[in-house]
Amino acid sequence: MDEREDSRPPEDVALDERDRDAPPAEATGELDEDDRLKPEFVRDVIDLAESGEAEAARERVGRLHPADIADLFELARSDERPMLAGVLGDMLSAEVLAEMNDYVREELIDLLAPEQVAELASELDTDDAVAIIEDMEADEQQAVLRAMEPEDRAAIEDALSFPEETAGRLMQREFVAVPEHVTVGDVIDRLREDGDLTTDFWEIFVVDPLVRPVGTCQLSWILRTPRDIAISDVMRREQTLIPVDMDQEEVALRFQKYALISAAVVDKAGRLVGMITVDDIVHIIQEEAGEDILRLSGAGDGDINEPIRETYGARVRWLVANLGTALVASSIVGFFGGAIEQMVALAALMPIVAGVGGNAGTQTLAVTVRALAMNQLTDSNSWRAVFREMKIALLNGSTIAAIAGTATALWFGNPALGGVIAAAMIVNIFVAGVSGVAIPLLLDRLDQDPAVASSIFVTMTTDSMGFLAFLGLAVASGLTSL
Amino acid sequence: MDEREDSRPPEDVALDERDRDAPPAEATGELDEDDRLKPEFVRDVIDLAESGEAEAARERVGRLHPADIADLFELARSDERPMLAGVLGDMLSAEVLAEMNDYVREELIDLLAPEQVAELASELDTDDAVAIIEDMEADEQQAVLRAMEPEDRAAIEDALSFPEETAGRLMQREFVAVPEHVTVGDVIDRLREDGDLTTDFWEIFVVDPLVRPVGTCQLSWILRTPRDIAISDVMRREQTLIPVDMDQEEVALRFQKYALISAAVVDKAGRLVGMITVDDIVHIIQEEAGEDILRLSGAGDGDINEPIRETYGARVRWLVANLGTALVASSIVGFFGGAIEQMVALAALMPIVAGVGGNAGTQTLAVTVRALAMNQLTDSNSWRAVFREMKIALLNGSTIAAIAGTATALWFGNPALGGVIAAAMIVNIFVAGVSGVAIPLLLDRLDQDPAVASSIFVTMTTDSMGFLAFLGLAVASGLTSL
Numbered sequence: 001m002d003e004r005e006d007s008r009p010p011e012d013v014a015l016d017e018r019d020r021d022a023p024p025a026e027a028t029g030e031l032d033e034d035d036r037l038k039p040e041f042v043r044d045v046i047d048l049a050e051s052g053e054a055e056a057a058r059e060r061v062g063r064l065h066p067a068d069i070a071d072l073f074e075l076a077r078s079d080e081r082p083m084l085a086g087v088l089g090d091m092l093s094a095e096v097l098a099e100m101n102d103y104v105r106e107e108l109i110d111l112l113a114p115e116q117v118a119e120l121a122s123e124l125d126t127d128d129a130v131a132i133i134e135d136m137e138a139d140e141q142q143a144v145l146r147a148m149e150p151e152d153r154a155a156i157e158d159a160l161s162f163p164e165e166t167a168g169r170l171m172q173r174e175f176v177a178v179p180e181h182v183t184v185g186d187v188i189d190r191l192r193e194d195g196d197l198t199t200d201f202w203e204i205f206v207v208d209p210l211v212r213p214v215g216t217c218q219l220s221w222i223l224r225t226p227r228d229i230a231i232s233d234v235m236r237r238e239q240t241l242i243p244v245d246m247d248q249e250e251v252a253l254r255f256q257k258y259a260l261i262s263a264a265v266v267d268k269a270g271r272l273v274g275m276i277t278v279d280d281i282v283h284i285i286q287e288e289a290g291e292d293i294l295r296l297s298g299a300g301d302g303d304i305n306e307p308i309r310e311t312y313g314a315r316v317r318w319l320v321a322n323l324g325t326a327l328v329a330s331s332i333v334g335f336f337g338g339a340i341e342q343m344v345a346l347a348a349l350m351p352i353v354a355g356v357g358g359n360a361g362t363q364t365l366a367v368t369v370r371a372l373a374m375n376q377l378t379d380s381n382s383w384r385a386v387f388r389e390m391k392i393a394l395l396n397g398s399t400i401a402a403i404a405g406t407a408t409a410l411w412f413g414n415p416a417l418g419g420v421i422a423a424a425m426i427v428n429i430f431v432a433g434v435s436g437v438a439i440p441l442l443l444d445r446l447d448q449d450p451a452v453a454s455s456i457f458v459t460m461t462t463d464s465m466g467f468l469a470f471l472g473l474a475v476a477s478g479l480t481s482l
Numbered sequence: 483m484d485e486r487e488d489s490r491p492p493e494d495v496a497l498d499e500r501d502r503d504a505p506p507a508e509a510t511g512e513l514d515e516d517d518r519l520k521p522e523f524v525r526d527v528i529d530l531a532e533s534g535e536a537e538a539a540r541e542r543v544g545r546l547h548p549a550d551i552a553d554l555f556e557l558a559r560s561d562e563r564p565m566l567a568g569v570l571g572d573m574l575s576a577e578v579l580a581e582m583n584d585y586v587r588e589e590l591i592d593l594l595a596p597e598q599v600a601e602l603a604s605e606l607d608t609d610d611a612v613a614i615i616e617d618m619e620a621d622e623q624q625a626v627l628r629a630m631e632p633e634d635r636a637a638i639e640d641a642l643s644f645p646e647e648t649a650g651r652l653m654q655r656e657f658v659a660v661p662e663h664v665t666v667g668d669v670i671d672r673l674r675e676d677g678d679l680t681t682d683f684w685e686i687f688v689v690d691p692l693v694r695p696v697g698t699c700q701l702s703w704i705l706r707t708p709r710d711i712a713i714s715d716v717m718r719r720e721q722t723l724i725p726v727d728m729d730q731e732e733v734a735l736r737f738q739k740y741a742l743i744s745a746a747v748v749d750k751a752g753r754l755v756g757m758i759t760v761d762d763i764v765h766i767i768q769e770e771a772g773e774d775i776l777r778l779s780g781a782g783d784g785d786i787n788e789p790i791r792e793t794y795g796a797r798v799r800w801l802v803a804n805l806g807t808a809l810v811a812s813s814i815v816g817f818f819g820g821a822i823e824q825m826v827a828l829a830a831l832m833p834i835v836a837g838v839g840g841n842a843g844t845q846t847l848a849v850t851v852r853a854l855a856m857n858q859l860t861d862s863n864s865w866r867a868v869f870r871e872m873k874i875a876l877l878n879g880s881t882i883a884a885i886a887g888t889a890t891a892l893w894f895g896n897p898a899l900g901g902v903i904a905a906a907m908i909v910n911i912f913v914a915g916v917s918g919v920a921i922p923l924l925l926d927r928l929d930q931d932p933a934v935a936s937s938i939f940v941t942m943t944t945d946s947m948g949f950l951a952f953l954g955l956a957v958a959s960g961l962t963s964l
Binding site for chain 1 (some may be wrong): 514515516517518519521524545547549556557559560583653670673674679681682683684685699701702704705706707708719732735736737738739740741743760761762763765767768771772774775776778779780781785786790793794797798799801802804805808809811812813815816819820822825826827829830831832833834836837838841842844845847848849851852853855856857858859860861862863865867870871873874877881882885911941945949958
């Protein structure tokens with residue numbers, strides 16, 4: 001079956017045989033219901049590759065989407081990956097590498113000669129090529145760049161001149177821009193003639209003589225408009241432009257807020273220099289939204305493919321900091337040593353007050369960090385958020401105090417002890433609520449990332465306050481003495 | 483300036499005056515550098531509205547994008563919103579409502595008559611209309627549906643027949659589908675003639691006589707192909723289809739994995755019934771990725787606009803559960819009451835062991851929950867992940883043990899006590915690592931959400947094990963006795 005015999009579509013629209021004839025992967029059973037490669041399939045391919053049955057392995061992998069081939073490498077063990085790469089050969093394509101986890105890709109790239117990397121990178125849009133090259137060591141990076149065609153090389157060097165995680169790195173230099181005076185027909189003719197254009201674009205940009213964007217035009221608008229209409233009558237003048245030095249997190253928020261499919265990137269002079277499309281942003285939205293959970297717990301990058309030494313470095317730093325703050329809580333307990341000696345039940349009960357308080361603080365912290373990340377909290381409603389958390393804390397505190405107080409009074413047959421733990425619970429849960437919202441807000445206002453440091457401060461506060469309130473009230477109420 | 487005098491583009495491509503003439507909002511200073519409305523602007527608009535200067539307020543708000551008008555309502559106080567809605571009138575458009583936070587929207591919708599809601603909903607694509615209507619009380623929902631045109635009503639009732647958070651709710655019924663035999667020219671002519679088509683689409687679907695999708699065609703491919711080529715020679719046969727009953731989280735992962743811009747939704751018989759576009763998915767990716775942090779901390783929906791009573795209900799349930807598990811740790815301490823009485827320093831040191839262990843557990847938990855959510859952990863690499871965490875835990879444990887042990891030995895002048903805390907640290911951080919990865923993996927295998935319950939189990943484990951290891955070793959080493 002060759003559908004291109006009679007008439008060929010333009011070169012880069014044509015898809016290769018594999019794409020055209022392959023059934024969707026889900027139909028052939030390689031994937032489970034969550035679009036993950038089935039473990040038995042992964043095992044099978046690796047076993048075939050290991051036992052020298054390269055053709056059989058390649059035949060199976062040939063049915064997969066590049067994103068799934070990337071997953072196959074991620075799911076293989078680190079020591080199996082070079083062997084798999086050897087067997088699969090050119091199936092480890094530029095597209096597959098672009099889809100791959102950074103750490104796994106780095107491992108594989110290290111195996112290749114600079115010329116091979118250069119060839120792979122030149123098959124990709126600038127943004128994907130940069131992603132492959134940016135993490136290499138400086139000298140290897142230079143070797144790869146030297147091996148590239150001057151034009152590709154210039155585009156990548158230009159991208160690398162922008163700081164990491166900015167729009168300049170993310171954007172592709174391939175886009176369609178037309179002057180204002182052309183008609184819809186002119187645009188269509190130009191698109192039909194120019195074989196060098198990028199394959200995937202969803203909007204075209206209309207620019208003035210200085211190449212500054214004056215409007216954006218969705219392809220559907222062009223398709224639905226008669227040929228003789230001027231493009232300036234179809235385009236939308238209201239545009240959302242992305243400054244080339246904008247941080248990728250802000251780019252992602254902007255795409256999300258204004259539901260963008262693509263956007264023009266402009267330099268300081270307002271000239272169109274690139275385009276960002278939503279499919280490159282989706283990963284960033286996912287990453288940035290998921291990052292907070294890792295930052296709050298001090299888990300560093302939190303990637304399961306990260307080398308163990310790096311993971312250890314990131315996490316242990318956090319645990320040492322935690323050890324330091326735990327000393328504060330510990331010294332409070334130490335101060336009440338005499339009181340505990342007289343009434344050792346206090347030692348058994350005090351972790352409950354600290355623990356539940358810590359939990360209440362974490363709840364508030366999670367909500368506040370999320371709201372800040374989603375730009376929902378500004379100076380307009382910060383105080384409202386603080387008061388809201390105070391009210392919730394009083395409700396939570398009263399409920400927990402009632403339960404813990406009653407249970408303690410009955411268990412120990414000591415109503416005064418029940419009263420002390422109840423009062424300590426209210427105090428600590430209130431403090432937890434206030435610090436859980438106030439600390440991240442304060443860090444945000446000081447231009448610090450509220451997700452990074454706040455949990456250490458909040459935990460220190462709830463631990464210390466839990467011990468202080470409980471042991472202090474026990475002494476103040478005459479249950480015990482210092 | 484009226485650019486449409488000489489020649490009009492098709493009706494629904496034409497944009498209204500406001501869209502055409504308005505400068506981008508960022509240029510006029512309503513927004514800060516993070517695209518958030520400036521607090522002084524918000525205050526200004528509300529003050530104008532309150533003091534009866536409706537025209538001035540409307541004039542300011544008129545420059546904003548619908549997403550920013552939605553933000554304005556979210557940033558206003560709850561008691562200011564009805565007044566603001568009254569002053570802004572039709573600026574509170576269907577599009578603004580579609581962009582608004584669910585809770586804030588519900589508040590405003592409650593103020594409207596069913597006929598008004600029906601009119602607003604009929605201006606939107608099905609997916610956005612459903613989002614507005616789905617959370618209403620059953621009788622109000624019926625009243626709104628009765629007030630709608632039969633066609634709109636049928637589409638919405640159809641959408642509501644699918645479970646919440648499935649593709650059937652998310653999809654729009656407006657899409658472009660053509661039979662296989664037409665040419666590129668036929669498609670363009672049809673798009674130019676049909677004024678009822680949806681405005682925003684990025685791909686068209688090619689269907690067989692039973693309306694089952696056989697291929698997808700990006701608009702750019704159509705634009706770049708001569709008119710006489712058959713559409714079946716331009717389309718891509720390899721498609722990613724979305725079953726109508728698929729959960730939205732899986733839809734989001736599929737969009738992300740395969741970098742989709744839009745996708746055909748099919749019913750059980752494989753017939754094309756709708757289309758999902760990436761701009762509707764971006765919100766879901768954000769939400770789902772950010773949800774885990776809220777679930778891990780038991781913060782419920784975690785929306786700062788949620789009514790306090792609902793927030794209280796969600797959070798207090800979690801704190802009560804936490805109180806229950808804290809009892810386990812507490813009873814372990816209670817068991818060692820005699821040992822603590824003899825050596826009260828133990829009471830001061832034990833929270834450190836439990837606290838740092840809890841932190842180590844949370845780090846592993848966060849990494850594992852993220853990896854599961856991103857489909858990176860399958861049966862192929864679960865054991866590898868467990869061994870990886872064990873190694874990291876041993877490295878972390880040894881480091882923390884060395885620091886805590888040395889410090890304790892010096893501080894208390896008691897090397898044996900230093901040895902005990904060091905050993906307890908290693909044990910507890912190791913247990914933390916194993917439970918932090920094994921508990922969420924186990925919950926996932928049991929088809930439970932690993933983010934929801936695992937932190938309670940992990941904390942209980944690290945607290946109990948911290949106390950048990952430290953106090954137990956203190957007794958076993960003869961430092962103290964039961």
